[in-house]
Amino acid sequence: MGQGEAATGGHEKPRLLADVFEAITAAIYLDSGSANVDLFLNQTLLRDDILEIAKNLNIDYKTKFQELIQSDKKEDIEYIEVGHDKLKDNTNNFHMIVRVDGLDYGRGSGKSKKIASQAAAKDALEKLKGSNIH
Structure with missing residues (x-):
């Protein structure tokens, strides 16, 4: 990894790490075959x-939350951006x-x-789940 990529957190970028893993897997295959x-x-x-x-990682929390809320016939679910850094x-x-x-039910942060x-x-x-409401 170059200095510029390392300085911008390249070792934490999922796409870059996936590319490296793929390259290693391909190198093992080309060098010693599918058994290895x-x-x-x-x-x-x-x-x-x-x-x-x-x-x-593949849990769709928004869908799970919507299904739970709609089972109580509450229908007005909004996701509102309250800021970014x-x-x-x-x-x-x-x-x-x-x-x-x-009513606010939850808060979250993320890169998107x-x-x-x-x-x-x-x-x-x-x-x-912790409140035993449902």
Whole structure:
């Protein structure tokens, strides 16, 4: 990784890390065949702890929250941006709230409005679970 990329947090960029992982996997395949790729993948990606993390990454909290709220016939769900910050790597960090019928249910932050909305929905679900309302 070049100095410029390292200085802007390249070691934390998912797309860059995915490209590196793909390149390593391809190099193993070209050097020693598919059996060693299988071994490499089993040791890195297909471990139980990694699979559990991956399963949780794909949860659509906004859909889960909407389904829960609509089961109570509350229908006015809004995701509202309440601000954003510029981070050191010159990216934005958005702050969102999820509001139902005028009441704030959860807050979340993320590098995009979509990620922040998912975080707000997750926060709302955790609060509802903890309050035993549903």
